Amino acid sequence: MPTNTKEAADIAFIKGILDIPEEHHTLEFKRLSGPNVNKRILETIIAFANADGGLLILGVSDPEKCKEGEQRVFGIEENQDAYDALAREIPKIIPPLADIWPPHLLAWGDGKRVAIIYVPKCTEEFRSWGGRVYVREQKSIRLLSPQEII
Secondary structure, eight states, X not given: OOSSHHXXXXXXXXXXXXXXXXXXXXXXXXXXXXXXXXXXXXXXXXXXXXXXXXXXXXXXOOTTTOXXXXXXXXXXXXXXXXXXXXXXXXXXXXXXXXXXXXXXXXXXXXXXXXXXXXXXXXXXXXXXXXXXXXXXXXXXXXXXXXXXXX
16 A cells, blocks of 8 residues: 555556556566676667667566566566666766666555666767667667678
């Protein structure tokens, strides 16, 4: 049961997110679990920036992998170390992406929070991380070759 108006609004917003049936070109869900989770998150951020921008929702599993509604919410607390490490990696994006960190945090209840990162479309030059440039294509991410970058 929500304890205040903000928490009730957060829960309503997250329930709306849970009604989205699948990821698409400008929307991705990421749990903070699994191998190389931060690498995958950073690749997504770069790919969104180099395509049309997008919304990255951390702490919620992909609806196509887990169809259990509210059970898709794991929260950023699932792996606080990965979340903290992500905060250290975001500034390594070249050129920097302004105002994407810290993300907007929504309270779910049971001590869980969901992070919402809005990544703007970058029009002046490609963004990179770790010397690599990615773009978003439908539901996937593609590494650009040096020839494509030029």
